[in-house]
Amino acid sequence: MATTVTIPVVFHVLYNTAEENISDEQVLSQLNILNADFRRKNADAANTPSYFQPFAADTDIEFCLASLDPNGDATTGITRTKTSKFSFDHLTDEMKYNSKGGVNAWDRDQYLNIWICRISDNLLGYAAPPGSPAASDGVVLHFATVGAPPFNKIASNYNQGRTATHEVGHWLGLRHIWGGGSSCTDSDNIDDTPNQLEENVYCPQGNRLSCDNGPYGDMYMNYMDYTDDACMNLFTFGQAARMQAILSTARSSIFS
Ligand code: ARG
Ligand code: ZN
Ligand code: CA
Secondary structure (H helix, E strand, O other): OOOEEEEEEEEEEOOOOOOOOOHHHHHHHHHHHHHHOOOOOOOHHHHHHOOOOOHOOOOOOOEEOEEEEOOOOOOOOOEEEEEOOOEEEOOOOOOOOOHOOOOOOOOOOOEEEEEOOHHHHHHEEEEEOOOOOOHHHHHEHHHHHHOOOOOOOOOOOOOOOOHHHHHHHHHOOOOOOOOOOOOOOOOOOOOOOOOOOOOOOOOOOOOOOOOOOOEEEEOOOOOOOOOOOOHOEOHHHHHHHHHHHOOOOHHHHOOO
């Protein structure tokens, strides 16, 4: 595959309460999960069923904390901003603008911006796909879904750091594995993910067939499905190639 690339990340922690001001350790836990998942060093890689193992990819994409801020000064790669806002509206991207009580993006041509805050409607997270406007480019994570225990102290189906894995997948051009609608004609446009009718949730077991995708059925343990964090464990080679292609085109400036 391609040579390994490393994406500098800045995490913007926005907090109103102490609980939302998550620790550096929790942010680092998230960074480590991104690196494990994208390099297929995740501890649960063995949970990928044997018939899907041949499709499971090391994407050769890694992440590091930014070490220089936009002024060229040293940074931890984590910004912290106290805010009077109880939650941030996702429809208007409030967390991404100083003027809306959030914090402005660092140059998206140099960094992956990840905002961490309480999101309105308790959305787990969302991402701007390649081609998005510069000011709103990046990923947003609900603070409760960042990292894993013991740093993440919230009991939840989404406390293993996989919301970030899923959202960074979107940021690098991946669609939902079922194609976004509820029909067999829509697609994620990835050849090696089985065509799938609609999203899977919770933690399915066994073969779940749809859209003539037998004998193995839906790849519901893919990071781009809607299953629980503990039940997701792979990207495919096709997805890896799509993300690498985006990094050498629409997002190539990050490496220059
Ligand atoms: N609903 C969000 C999205 O579509 C995130 C889903 C994350 N799933 C998870 N198991 N953490 O982007
Ligand atoms: Zn999604
Ligand atoms: Ca597919």
